[in-house]
Amino acid sequence: MSVSSARKSSGKAGTPAASKNVEASRRAYYDRISAYDMAPLWEVLRDLVPREPVTQCVPAIWHFKDARPLVAEAGELITAKEAERRVLVLENPALRGKSRITQTLYAGLQLILPGEIAPAHRHSASAIRFVLDGEGAYTAVEGERTTMQRGDFVITANWAAHDHGNTSKQPMIWLDVLDLPTINFFEAGFSEHLNRESQAAEREDGDSLSRFGSGVLPDGEAPNRIRKPIINYPYARIRPILDRLKRAGDVDRSHGARVRYANPWTGGWATPTMGAHLSLLPKGFAGEPYRSTDGTIFVCVEGEGATKLDGETLEWSPGDVFVVPPWQRYAHRALGETTVLFGISDRPAQEALGIWREDR
Ligand code: 1HN
Secondary structure, eight states, rough: OOOHHHHHHHOTTTTTHHHHHHHHHHHHHHHHHTTTTTGGGGGGGHSSSOSOOOOOOOEEEEHHHHHHHHHHHHHHHOHHHHHHHHHEEEEGGTTTTTTSSSOOOOOEEEOTTTTTTTEEEEEOOOOEEEEEEEEEEEEEEEEEEEEOOTTTTEEEEETTOOEEEESSSOOOOEEEEHHHHHHTTTTTOOOOEEEOOOOOOOTTTTHHHHHHHOOOOTTTOOOOOSSSSOEEEHHHHHHHHHHHHHHHOBBBBBTTEEOOBBOOSSSSBBBSOEEEEEEOOTTTOOOOEEEEEOOOOEEEEEEEEEEEETTTEEOOOOOOOOOOOOOOEEEEEEEESSEEEEESHHHHHHHHHHEEEOEO
16 A cells, blocks of 8 residues: 555554554564564464475486486595595485485485495484495494495494495495484484494394394394394395285285385384385386375386376486475376385384374
């Protein structure tokens, strides 16, 4: 309203002039309380308590054919030792500069070349690795070395000492996912470098999987707070289970034949903050639309397909990484003979808080 039209009005309650006065006195009031670091809730209530999840995160995809040469180039620019971890961070396009793929999760592509060592350290954030390319590099977690192959799901529990090395003849690239934004949101993060570059091997390769992943559990030995029971869930062990599910017709209408990576000691998720699945989409699979409150990072392991979201479709093939924001409806479609997708999200953290929801 213009000043002249305000002057013309009578100034009674309910008129434009009156509402202008109210507005002006509210603003003056907000200014006064602001000096005391106070603010009116009623101005922000709707944003603070949305009727449905609101996300800043957008869908995005990183195609392996583009990412791989760029990651390889980093291998010529900096050593793993110099970088500490030679990683290209996958930044959500709507959250650039924040080192995150969703508001709660960090993701990156790590390269380790033959002969290199990524030195031992530990931190409050938990990490998982999902191997995209190469075979024969290792990671050592709390004194146990595990040799990694494509498709292996490897976990580094919070505060567990870890280092990586590549004694093979080929480069290895894996996807790292860490709960760093979550830990940093709590402002509860610690880290430390360990004096030694690599940890001395205290256990044989495969020790944790054999002890905890065979349907028996060590008599009386509870894993401690740091050491999670299994550090490597090998693709070679998990993949055949998906074929069994498919053969048995145990195929979810949205997710396909899907397993959840579990902590064998508790039956719960593999980590307290990040939960992962591996699914097989049978030939011709057209998933029913699905949404849940956990924004999810997917990796195509085998085959090819497409994920339809509101307003866009992401087409993927092996090594591609893509992200679906929280509460966005999506439907997977398989275009390959057999298609395998890995997925990871913050669902365990949301479940622990009692806020996780899904909608089919
Ligand atoms: C880290 O420790 C690793 O151990 C990878 O491989 C990525 C990103 C931020 C902070 C720590 C690793 C990381 C990281």
